[in-house]
Amino acid sequence: MKIAVAGIGYVGLSMAVLLAQHNEVMAIDILKEKVAMINSKKSPIEDFLITEYLTMMKLKLKATSDRVKAYKGADYVIIAAPTDYDIERECFNTEAIEAIVEDVVEINPQAVMVIKSTVPMGYTKALKEKYNIDNIIFSPEFLREGKALYDNLYPSRIIIGEKSERAEEFAALLKQGAKKSNIQTIYMDSTEAEAVKLYANAYLAMRVAYFNEIDTYAELMGLDTKAIIDGVGLDPRIGSYYNNPSFGYGGYCLPKDTSQLKALYRNIPNNLISAILDSNTTRKRHITRMIMDKSPKVAGIYRLSMKADSDNFRASAIQDIIGGLKDSNIEAVIYEPSLTEDTFAGLRVIKDIDDFKKASDIIVTNRISQEIQDVAHKVYTRDLYNRD
Ligand SMILES: NC(=O)c1ccc[n+]([C@@H]2O[C@H](COP(=O)([O-])OP(=O)(O)OC[C@H]3O[C@@H](n4cnc5c(N)ncnc54)[C@H](O)[C@@H]3O)[C@@H](O)[C@H]2O)c1
CATH class of the missing domain: 3.40.50.720 (NAD(P)-binding Rossmann-like Domain)
Structure with a gap:
């Protein structure tokens, strides 16, 4: 062919x-x-x-x-x-x-x-x-x-x-x-095939949002999120996968596909589809608030990507967190080795990891990395399982 x-x-x-x-x-x-x-x-x-x-x-x-x-x-x-x-x-x-x-x-x-x-x-x-x-x-x-x-x-x-x-x-x-x-x-027919893609991604987004809402409750009430998620996931109908708390779902597909699905539900009764998007916005606001509550002089943003092994940061959740910090006049710096520019979204990009660690009194990261283990006491993350 x-x-x-x-x-x-x-x-x-x-x-x-x-x-x-x-x-x-x-x-x-x-x-x-x-x-x-x-x-x-x-x-x-x-x-x-x-x-x-x-x-x-x-x-x-x-x-x-x-x-x-x-x-x-x-x-x-x-x-x-x-x-x-x-x-x-x-x-x-x-x-x-x-x-x-x-x-x-x-x-x-x-x-x-x-x-x-x-x-x-x-x-x-x-x-x-x-x-x-x-x-x-x-x-x-x-x-x-x-x-x-x-x-x-x-x-x-x-x-x-x-x-x-x-x-x-x-x-x-x-x-x-x-x-x-x-x-x-x-x-199947084309419209059903198109639906499969949008509903599959909306389900994944909903799952991320669900485990994130467990984590928001646990974080504010002083509970052990991991114990809860481990226990919940052992029900084989739920499963111990795709359950790692994060700053919110992001990336190229989940945000745009859920937005598209919500728009298609314009005249169709629904609560859940719209709630997926609302939940993600609420989650990002909550994360921003948790960072602000620590009153950092300088918040260091470690990596802009969604996942540890990702090579792009299209629509990553951390970018909205950055927006929230800027709105609250919190000074922030970024470490993102794939950036060649000196600034991103108006924030200073620090190229050297050691300089970045020194400059930041809190290090905000969606996913834990070996590279910042030595400053674990400064790190704010919700990553529990080091995956997804
Ligand atoms: N990235 C994913 O994980 C993923 C997964 C499943 C489905 N999708 C869907 O697949 C589509 C593509 O996603 P992607 O991540 O591969 O996008 P991408 O941005 O990585 O690649 C798209 C490419 O198309 C090129 N392009 C634009 N207009 C063109 C034209 N007229 N002729 C030829 N090339 C053109 C762009 O230059 C770009 O290189 C999107 O609809 C996306 O929602 C993406």
């Missing part, structure tokens, strides 16, 4: 590498730096397996920023473009998807397009009507950043938003590249 993958991000790159084991894959991105990196076998994202596969495996993978080169002759075009949430329109911004669809319709109208980006419910159906096309399928993506390729080699499930021969053919392509056997595969 000849496959084009549009968007060299977490989703697009892991798809491209997975499929390039057995197919001719051309990845396309508007960012020339990313294209150049792929062509010199370097990963633009931090992902151990992607780096390993790019350098060690025989992949039929090339990258380009030339649309004709990418789409011409492709059997499938996988769309992995960003869908940021537009607060004013209360909807994902799907312009990048539509730009790709328009190019494919013009250059190679026979290709089957597969949307891997997260979209609102009903989007694929509306897109078919808008462009008067039928050659487009939605298939949700469930990977975790940092483990993007792993999650496609060992997928939790494959969901395809169409019941058809070509849907089965696409699922077979994903399975051919995977290492796991007997992958549960479900075919």
Whole structure:
């Protein structure tokens, strides 16, 4: 098969590498730096397996920023473009998807397009009507950043938003590249497949919010959160996983996907969906208040990312904590080695870890790290299990 993958991000790159084991894959991105990196076998994202596969495996993978080169002759075009949430329109911004669809319709109208980006419910159906096309399928993506390729080699499930021969053919392509056997595969209509993605992420956000609310109570009442969560989780219906308290859920997907789901519930009776977002806002306010109550002269923000192994800080909870501290005129400094700038959000970035430790009389971190164990007495975190 000849496959084009549009968007060299977490989703697009892991798809491209997975499929390039057995197919001719051309990845396309508007960012020339990313294209150049792929062509010199370097990963633009931090992902151990992607780096390993790019350098060690025989992949039929090339990258380009030339649309004709990418789409011409492709059997499938996988769309992995960003869908940021537009607060004013209360909807994902799907312009990048539509730009790709328009190019494919013009250059190679026979290709089957597969949307891997997260979209609102009903989007694929509306897109078919808008462009008067039928050659487009939605298939949700469930990977975790940092483990993007792993999650496609060992997928939790494959969901395809169409019941058809070509849907089965696409699922077979994903399975051919995977290492796991007997992958549960479900075919359904596109709107239900879109719903699966949004409801799965909203559930994860709700779970984070729930364990965080346990922690807020325990923190204020002087109880041992870990004892409570350990005890709660041992019920097999609940489970001892994805239960680590944090400053709030964040990252690229959970905040925008819960916002989108809430907007879709505009005229639908609900309490829980809206409460997930409210709970996260309350949690971040609570964390900010706990830091302020310690009256630090200088609060040190250790890392901006959500997770210890993350290489980006898109919509991380700590950024809202920073906003809260700034509003309260608490002086804060940041340690974030991936930043080259001297300031972030108006705060001073300290490049040297020892200088940072000295300058901060409290060190605020979402996740504990070995690097700050020597100043454990200064650290404020809610991390209990050192994961997620
Ligand atoms: N990151 C995740 O963990 C994750 C997981 C599941 C689903 N998703 C969804 O997948 C989509 C992509 O997410 P991501 O994290 O991979 O995004 P990303 O920002 O890492 O990558 C998107 C890439 O698309 C490129 N792009 C933008 N417009 C383009 C165009 N017209 N043609 C070609 N390339 C274009 C961008 O330059 C960028 O490199 C989003 O809808 C997201 O919600 C993300």
